[in-house]
Amino acid sequence: MKRNTWQREAVRGALDANDGFVSAQALHSALHSTGSPIGLATVYRALADLADTGDADSLQSPEGESLYRACSTNDHHHHLICRNCGLTVEIEADAVETWAKDVAAKNGFTAAAHVVDVFGLCADCTATAAASAK
Amino acid sequence: MKRNTWQREAVRGALDANDGFVSAQALHSALHSTGSPIGLATVYRALADLADTGDADSLQSPEGESLYRACSTNDHHHHLICRNCGLTVEIEADAVETWAKDVAAKNGFTAAAHVVDVFGLCADCTATAAASAK
DNA sequence: ACGTGATCGAGAACACTTCTCAAGTAACAC
DNA sequence: GTGTTACTTGAGAAGTGTTCTCGATCACGT
Ligand SMILES: [Mn+2]
Ligand SMILES: [Mn+2]
Ligand SMILES: [Zn+2]
Ligand SMILES: [Zn+2]
Numbered sequence: 001m002k003r004n005t006w007q008r009e010a011v012r013g014a015l016d017a018n019d020g021f022v023s024a025q026a027l028h029s030a031l032h033s034t035g036s037p038i039g040l041a042t043v044y045r046a047l048a049d050l051a052d053t054g055d056a057d058s059l060q061s062p063e064g065e066s067l068y069r070a071c072s073t074n075d076h077h078h079h080l081i082c083r084n085c086g087l088t089v090e091i092e093a094d095a096v097e098t099w100a101k102d103v104a105a106k107n108g109f110t111a112a113a114h115v116v117d118v119f120g121l122c123a124d125c126t127a128t129a130a131a132s133a134k
Numbered sequence: 135m136k137r138n139t140w141q142r143e144a145v146r147g148a149l150d151a152n153d154g155f156v157s158a159q160a161l162h163s164a165l166h167s168t169g170s171p172i173g174l175a176t177v178y179r180a181l182a183d184l185a186d187t188g189d190a191d192s193l194q195s196p197e198g199e200s201l202y203r204a205c206s207t208n209d210h211h212h213h214l215i216c217r218n219c220g221l222t223v224e225i226e227a228d229a230v231e232t233w234a235k236d237v238a239a240k241n242g243f244t245a246a247a248h249v250v251d252v253f254g255l256c257a258d259c260t261a262t263a264a265a266s267a268k
Numbered sequence: 269a270c271g272t273g274a275t276c277g278a279g280a281a282c283a284c285t286t287c288t289c290a291a292g293t294a295a296c297a298c
Numbered sequence: 299g300t301g302t303t304a305c306t307t308g309a310g311a312a313g314t315g316t317t318c319t320c321g322a323t324c325a326c327g328t
Contacts (some may be wrong), residue, residue, distance in 0.1 A: 003137075017163055019212070041155060058154055060194055060198055062249075064194060064198050064200070066198070080237055080238060080241055080243060080246075082243065089186045089241050091237050093233055094136070095229060095233060096230060096233060099227060099229060099230060100252050102226050103214055103227070103252060104252055104254050107223050107249060107256075107257075108256065108257030108260075109214060109252075109254035109255060109257070109260075110255045110260045111214070111254050112214075112252055112253065112254035113196075113252070113259075114250070114251065114252045114253070114256065115196075115249055115250070115251045115252075115253070115255050116248070116250050117248065117249045118180070118234050118237060118238055118243075118244035118246055118247070118249075119246065119247050119248070120238050120244060120245050120246035120247065121243060121244045121245045122241075122242065122243055123241075123242030123243070123244075126242070126243075126244045126245075127235045
């Protein structure tokens with residue numbers, strides 16, 4: 001059975017306090033900066049658990065780092081992510097879901113899963129980038 | 135300027151000889167097993183170059199490893215990949231392309247890129263798995 | 269053939285993640 | 299509350315994939 005420790009709660013709280021996707025290391029730094037002595041390994045373990053139980057979503061950044069987020073829903077969905085600030089928009093698209101299912105079935109594939117993420121620059125970051133490019 | 139070395143040719147040849155997506159390390163092993171003394175760093179460099187120039191496609195496996203493949207076309211497309219044997223099917227879907235573009239634009243995002251991959255078990259691997267589960 | 273700078277490769281260095289194991293502690297029974 | 303016990307923690311070691319360093323090598327224009 002799974003115990004309730006302040007460490008797990010701290011990780012869940014830190015995730016909730018973050019709008020976008022964050023890495024385990026970023027979360028660990030954030031916790032440390034508030035004075036928490038939580039260990040890095042524990043943050044990794046807690047995040048893996050949250051992802052397993054579906055309480056957190058996870059994805060890989062284009063650089064290969066695992067990022068986590070406490071999403072507003074447990075339902076299957078995808079994300080539009082600002083590659084600069086991490087701002088995340090949850091997106092749903094039945095068309096993409098059925099397309100993914102169909103393309104797998106039509107090719108004889110089973111146990112199909114799909115990775116669908118959109119990365120870009122959010123409006124704010126776009127404006128900032130344009131201003132500093134001057 | 136870019137030089138032509140037997141190392142680059144060996145990497146390109148090994149990629150071409152492979153149907154599915156392969157990792158840099160797998161390619162390095164494959165080359166070594168044929169007697170080639172090519173260095174691992176060189177394989178990494180050659181693959182990065184091929185990916186830069188568009189001569190190879192790359193994606194991240196669910197485990198976070200970078201995989202490469204010499205695709206049949208340079209045009210933008212996606213992949214249906216067997217997570218067991220690596221068998222790859224190239225797929226195109228204008229609907230997904232426009233959807234990705236739209237969802238980014240509607241949310242004010244610029245410079246949008248998307249990651250769309252479908253992983254599953256190919257027909258052969260499905261049959262093998264079913265047989266050995268006995 | 270020569271000169272020069274791009275390329276190579278072995279190993280060190282890196283970044284992220286997981287493992288090890290002794291110490292700590294939540295949960296449960298009494 | 300006390301004791302028991304198994305789960306959890308955390309510091310550091312280890313693992314894994316990738317990139318860097320830098321002296322040796324070699325492609326290529328002359
Ligand atoms: Mn989906
Ligand atoms: Mn596309
Ligand atoms: Zn942003
Ligand atoms: Zn297969």
